Amino acid sequence: MNFKLMKQKDFSLLILGKLVSLVGSNMQQFALSLYVLEITGSATIFASILSVSILPRLLLSPIAGVFGDWFNRKKTIVLLDFINGIILGIFALIYITSGSLTVFLICILVILLEITEIFFNSAMSAVLPSLVKKDQLMDSYSIYSCGANDFWNFI
Numbered sequence: 001m002n003f004k005l006m007k008q009k010d011f012s013l014l015i016l017g018k019l020v021s022l023v024g025s026n027m028q029q030f031a032l033s034l035y036v037l038e039i040t041g042s043a044t045i046f047a048s049i050l051s052v053s054i055l056p057r058l059l060l061s062p063i064a065g066v067f068g069d070w071f072n073r074k075k076t077i078v079l080l081d082f083i084n085g086i087i088l089g090i091f092a093l094i095y096i097t098s099g100s101l102t103v104f105l106i107c108i109l110v111i112l113l114e115i116t117e118i119f120f121n122s123a124m125s126a127v128l129p130s131l132v133k134k135d136q137l138m139d140s141y142s143i144y145s146c147g148a149n150d151f152w153n154f155i
Helices: 009-040 043-051 054-070 073-098 103-131 134-145 148-154
Strands: none
Touching: 009 043, 009 103, 009 134, 043 103, 054 103, 073 103, 103 134
8 A cells, every 4th residue: 555645735735624524524424314203103214215325326327427527527526515505505405494404305315415415526546647657547546436434544
């Protein structure tokens, strides 16, 4: 493993940002699922909310890869973060005004957040070649693609 990568400021900031994003997204998805379990009492609906994110990933991942290569990556990352904030703000307003969210709305929220995450991650991974040297590219992708638990093994 090439530990010099983690000493590069831009690369380590990207990895740290990905880690924070990954933890936040997973916590949010799990919290929404627990909310569904609380309001419905159904373990089946709870599991459905956890697994609903698979569909956008299956359908949009091939498109997202091309998307990450075509457009300005920095602007795309900022725009998708902004869109994510707008989506969360809209659903927060719905929750504040109505006092709850229906299972259908939570399902829509999870799908929308997953769609933005798919395109966001595509743009983020497309940034790597501009941050590291050519001989460090394989190591950078292996660090970038590891899960949250594996991340700490690289530090």
